[in-house]
Amino acid sequence: MPNQLSTNNSKTSSFAVNADVTFLNHDFTGVFESSTTTTKAGEEETDVSRTRVVVMPTDVTADEGMALTEMISEVNNMLSSFGLTDGGLSADDIAAQMKQFGLESLADIAINLRQAFLYMDNESTSVNKVEKPELKKSSMEYAVNITIDNVLQIPEAMQIFNIKSIGLAAWNTNRKKVLERMSIASIDELLAE
Structure with missing residues (x-):
C-alpha cells in the first residue's frame, strides 16, 4: 500500500522499489521512487508527479576487477541459462586473437568498474x-569509469614501452x-605546481 502523507489541502502518495546487484565484482544499489502530491485550492486541483531513479556503487573501497576469463565464463553461463548454447564466447578464440598483441593469458587482463552512477x-x-x-522538469546525471589492467605485454625485444x-x-x-571514486586526475591537476 502506498505511503500517504497529507496536510490540510495536500495529499502525497509514494511508491519505491530497490534492488542490490553485483556487476563486474562490484556491488550496486538501485532505487526507483515515484510520488504524486495533490493540492486543492478552491476548485483547482494540482498534481505534481515526480519519478527518480538512482544506481550507484555500495562498495566504495572495492578495487577488485574481474578477469577476462571469468567474464567470458559468466557470459556463457548466462547465455546457457537462457537456453542459448550455440555460439557463446570462446576463450580459445579470444586468446588466439590476443596473442597477436603479446598477451599469453586472458587471466592477465582484468576489467575494473571504478564507477557506474546514474x-x-x-x-x-x-x-x-x-x-x-x-x-x-527533467534532469539526468551519469558517471562511468572502466579500466582495463595489464592490457599489452610487449615482447622483450621491444621493451621500449609497456601499456x-x-x-x-x-x-x-x-x-x-x-567523482572521487572515479580516481581521475584532470589535466589541470597534473599540471599544477
Missing part, C-alpha cells in the same frame, strides 16, 4: 487533470563523492 529526476505538473508541459592499463571515463555530474 541519477534521473523527472517532474510533471497537471492542473485539473490537464498536463502543463511548461512546468515539466599497463587503459581507462575510459564519461560523466556529466559534479557530485564530489562520485
Whole structure:
C-alpha cells in the first residue's frame, strides 16, 4: 500500500522499489521512487508527479576487477541459462586473437568498474487533470569509469614501452563523492605546481 502523507489541502502518495546487484565484482544499489502530491485550492486541483531513479556503487573501497576469463565464463553461463548454447564466447578464440598483441593469458587482463552512477529526476505538473508541459522538469546525471589492467605485454625485444592499463571515463555530474571514486586526475591537476 502506498505511503500517504497529507496536510490540510495536500495529499502525497509514494511508491519505491530497490534492488542490490553485483556487476563486474562490484556491488550496486538501485532505487526507483515515484510520488504524486495533490493540492486543492478552491476548485483547482494540482498534481505534481515526480519519478527518480538512482544506481550507484555500495562498495566504495572495492578495487577488485574481474578477469577476462571469468567474464567470458559468466557470459556463457548466462547465455546457457537462457537456453542459448550455440555460439557463446570462446576463450580459445579470444586468446588466439590476443596473442597477436603479446598477451599469453586472458587471466592477465582484468576489467575494473571504478564507477557506474546514474541519477534521473523527472517532474510533471497537471492542473485539473490537464498536463502543463511548461512546468515539466527533467534532469539526468551519469558517471562511468572502466579500466582495463595489464592490457599489452610487449615482447622483450621491444621493451621500449609497456601499456599497463587503459581507462575510459564519461560523466556529466559534479557530485564530489562520485567523482572521487572515479580516481581521475584532470589535466589541470597534473599540471599544477
